[in-house]
Amino acid sequence: MNVEKVKSFHITTLGCPKNIADSTHMYSSLIGEGLVEEDNPEKADFHLINTCTFIKTATEETIETILNAGKIKRKENQKLVVVGCFAERYPNEIKSDMPEVDLVFGTGKYSEAGKIIRDQFPEEFESLKEINSYLTNREIFPKNNKPYSYVKVSDGCNRGCHFCIIPNLRGNFKDSNEEQIIGDTKKAILAGSKEICIVSQDTVFYGKDTDKLKSIFNQITEIDGLEILRLLYLYPDKKTFNLLDSIIENKKIAPYFESPVQHVSEKVLKSMNRTGSYSFFKELFTKAREKENLEIRTSIILGYPGEKPEDVDLVLKFIEELKPEKLALFAFSPQEGTEAYNLKSDVSKKEAARRVNLVRETHLEVLKEIHLNRIGKIYPCIIDEIEDGKAIARRFQDAPEIDEVVFIENKDLKMGQIGKVKIVSFSEYDMDGTWIKE
Numbered sequence: 001m002n003v004e005k006v007k008s009f010h011i012t013t014l015g016c017p018k019n020i021a022d023s024t025h026m027y028s029s030l031i032g033e034g035l036v037e038e039d040n041p042e043k044a045d046f047h048l049i050n051t052c053t054f055i056k057t058a059t060e061e062t063i064e065t066i067l068n069a070g071k072i073k074r075k076e077n078q079k080l081v082v083v084g085c086f087a088e089r090y091p092n093e094i095k096s097d098m099p100e101v102d103l104v105f106g107t108g109k110y111s112e113a114g115k116i117i118r119d120q121f122p123e124e125f126e127s128l129k130e131i132n133s134y135l136t137n138r139e140i141f142p143k144n145n146k147p148y149s150y151v152k153v154s155d156g157c158n159r160g161c162h163f164c165i166i167p168n169l170r171g172n173f174k175d176s177n178e179e180q181i182i183g184d185t186k187k188a189i190l191a192g193s194k195e196i197c198i199v200s201q202d203t204v205f206y207g208k209d210t211d212k213l214k215s216i217f218n219q220i221t222e223i224d225g226l227e228i229l230r231l232l233y234l235y236p237d238k239k240t241f242n243l244l245d246s247i248i249e250n251k252k253i254a255p256y257f258e259s260p261v262q263h264v265s266e267k268v269l270k271s272m273n274r275t276g277s278y279s280f281f282k283e284l285f286t287k288a289r290e291k292e293n294l295e296i297r298t299s300i301i302l303g304y305p306g307e308k309p310e311d312v313d314l315v316l317k318f319i320e321e322l323k324p325e326k327l328a329l330f331a332f333s334p335q336e337g338t339e340a341y342n343l344k345s346d347v348s349k350k351e352a353a354r355r356v357n358l359v360r361e362t363h364l365e366v367l368k369e370i371h372l373n374r375i376g377k378i379y380p381c382i383i384d385e386i387e388d389g390k391a392i393a394r395r396f397q398d399a400p401e402i403d404e405v406v407f408i409e410n411k412d413l414k415m416g417q418i419g420k421v422k423i424v425s426f427s428e429y430d431m432d433g434t435w436i437k438e
């Protein structure tokens with residue numbers, strides 16, 4: 001085979017784990033069209049950027065990444081392809097203001113990426129014909145350099161939260177079919193993943209009732225080689241409550257509960273077009289904690305129009321009472337195209353930032369207490385990375401790439417190894433530990 005004729009691609013993925021799952025589908029599609037992956041974006045014939053525009057800082061990062069990629073492109077004569085949420089939201093602006101971009105396509109077409117690129121640049125694919133028979137025999141899944149993968153169970157969202165741009169970008173909720181979910185999971189495990197993280201915009205909306213979701217989780221946890229199943233993005237409603245029994249019972253489901261409440265004041269929640277209340281969230285989190293050693297991640301938006309000081313007090317009370325181990329805090333930032341964009345706000349940007357800081361300080365105090373309780377405890381962990389002779393381990397209570405890690409001085413450990421770690425100290429978020437045994 002003449003390697004000169006091989007054309008390569010590199011995918012840069014921005015944003016959340018859902019984008020990582022989408023990039024996996026793009027990867028498979030590009031490989032299916034005869035391209036090969038290139039680790040270095042500077043050397044690739046096609047550089048695809050899977051973008052994010054969830055909040056202002058994500059949009060800024062996306063623009064900066066495209067502009068930097070444009071500089072590489074000019075030097076290396078690449079094709080620059082911009083896809084995903086930012087492309088869905090601003091296709092015309094990209095075409096008119098970013099001449100360095102050769103092709104733009106939005107969400108919902110990740111699995112067709114290879115075909116779209118082939119149709120757009122047929123001359124680039126001419127030389128690939130002779131190697132296609134070789135390429136089609138390969139396993140169409142990215143090589144794993146981490147012991148976990150993301151599998152997406154659905155796309156889009158029907159909830160219509162007034163602050164959220166996602167439904168405009170991703171459309172209505174669509175289930176992936178069961179065969180595809182199980183197939184993606186098996187491929188990820190074959191490629192070396194020990195942990196599967198289920199992602200979507202709204203995991204619990206899957207199927208008509210939670211039985212369908214439970215059945216998928218049971219099938220996944222029976223697959224040989226799967227050690228940890230982690231569920232992400234569980235909207236805090238009755239369906240999630242009903243799912244809790246199987247989360248509690250199924251030993252392979254991680255002791256982790258990610259459920260974004262966004263606020264705890266019923267008045268603010270209603271104005272956000274979300275369901276729930278302080279007492280419901282309390283019941284939900286308390287039930288979730290029936291699973292041994294479970295830890296909770298949630299998120300809260302401060303400074304939403306109409307939020308009063310007493311609503312912030314309620315948030316502080318919630319943090320102190322329910323003690324979520326992980327907390328994402330956002331100052332409300334109006335997104336064009338959402339219902340909340342036109343709301344008259346009585347909370348200034350400065351005040352919203354002050355409220356975020358206040359809640360963060362309270363949470364850091366809670367976290368210090370949580371950390372102190374972890375000292376001396378032994379947790380099952382997975383090694384995510386080896387860096388400069390140090391192993392970076394992750395407790396089953398922590399999600400990859402987002403939660404805290406445990407640093408271990410041990411040169412003999414390997415990526416993907418699972419064993420027990422004793423926590424010996426902590427900094428603000430991360431911990432240090434010692435490896436006990438496999």
Ligand code: SF4
Pocket residue numbers: 157158159160161164165166167201202235
């Ligand atoms: S549940 Fe609400 S916040 Fe989450 S994606 Fe749907 S509309 Fe957005």
